[in-house]
Amino acid sequence: GQQLNQSPQSMFIQEGEDVSMNCTSSSIFNTWLWYKQDPGEGPVLLIALYKAGELTSNGRLTAQFGITRKDSFLNISASIPSDVGIYFCAGGGETSGSRLTFGEGTQLTVNP
Amino acid sequence: KAGVTQTPRYLIKTRGQQVTLSCSPISGHRSVSWYQQTPGQGLQFLFEYFSETQRNKGNFPGRFSGRQFSNSRSEMNVSTLELGDSALYLCASSPIRGLGIKNIQYFGAGTRLSVL
Numbered sequence: 001g002q003q004l005n006q007s008p009q010s011m012f013i014q015e016g017e018d019v020s021m022n023c024t025s026s027s028i029f030n031t032w033l034w035y036k037q038d039p040g041e042g043p044v045l046l047i048a049l050y051k052a053g054e055l056t057s058n059g060r061l062t063a064q065f066g067i068t069r070k071d072s073f074l075n076i077s078a079s080i081p082s083d084v085g086i087y088f089c090a091g092g093g094e095t096s097g098s099r100l101t102f103g104e105g106t107q108l109t110v111n112p
Numbered sequence: 113k114a115g116v117t118q119t120p121r122y123l124i125k126t127r128g129q130q131v132t133l134s135c136s137p138i139s140g141h142r143s144v145s146w147y148q149q150t151p152g153q154g155l156q157f158l159f160e161y162f163s164e165t166q167r168n169k170g171n172f173p174g175r176f177s178g179r180q181f182s183n184s185r186s187e188m189n190v191s192t193l194e195l196g197d198s199a200l201y202l203c204a205s206s207p208i209r210g211l212g213i214k215n216i217q218y219f220g221a222g223t224r225l226s227v228l
Contacts, residue, residue, distance in 0.1 A: 042220050098160050098206055098209050098211060099168050100211075
């Protein structure tokens with residue numbers, strides 16, 4: 001099925017470092033969402049973006065909705081051990097109801 | 113407020129059997145979507161229900177079906193199970209259809225299905 005191209009697939013960083021991950025698509029999306037999933041749990045919404053060019057922050061997290069509506073990035077500043085997990089981007093279209101298309105995920109490991 | 117509840121959490125079945133998974137949305141939420149998560153294919157949309165009607169369907173064979181009840185609870189059924197159906201099945205609920213600012217989807221913890 002269709003998926004977004006998310007990179008990198010995995011990241012190994014030291015505590016305190018900044019992290020950046022992004023998603024690209026060949027299709028236009030009207031909504032971009034970033035989720036985090038911990039082992040044994042469902043995805044939890046981190047940031048939602050609804051307008052092209054929008055830049056939104058949630059604590060140490062910042063995400064942007066690309067101008068072309070075909071990409072988005074997520075930055076995490078000053079990483080801490082509890083940031084460990086899998087981060088997913090997801091896109092939604094205007095006519096797709098609640099349907100989300102997900103990226104492959106970025107596995108983040110933070111070394112204390 | 114209770115979150116999205118999925119039961120059972122774990123399930124083991126054999127090839128050829130059928131299985132029914134349940135999802136209770138957050139109180140007041142009327143839209144329920146289902147996703148399949150596997151290491152190879154990632155998170156794939158299965159279907160979306162709203163007001164007891166299927167509104168959207170992903171690219172899965174007819175062996176995958178679902179329904180929604182008047183209290184918004186939803187079930188999904190997989191018949192004639194195959195090894196490749198082993199996955200984490202996630203349910204998400206939101207107040208109404210769509211992806212608006214006030215219409216956030218919340219996910220349950222999922223049902224881990226293993227087909228032997």
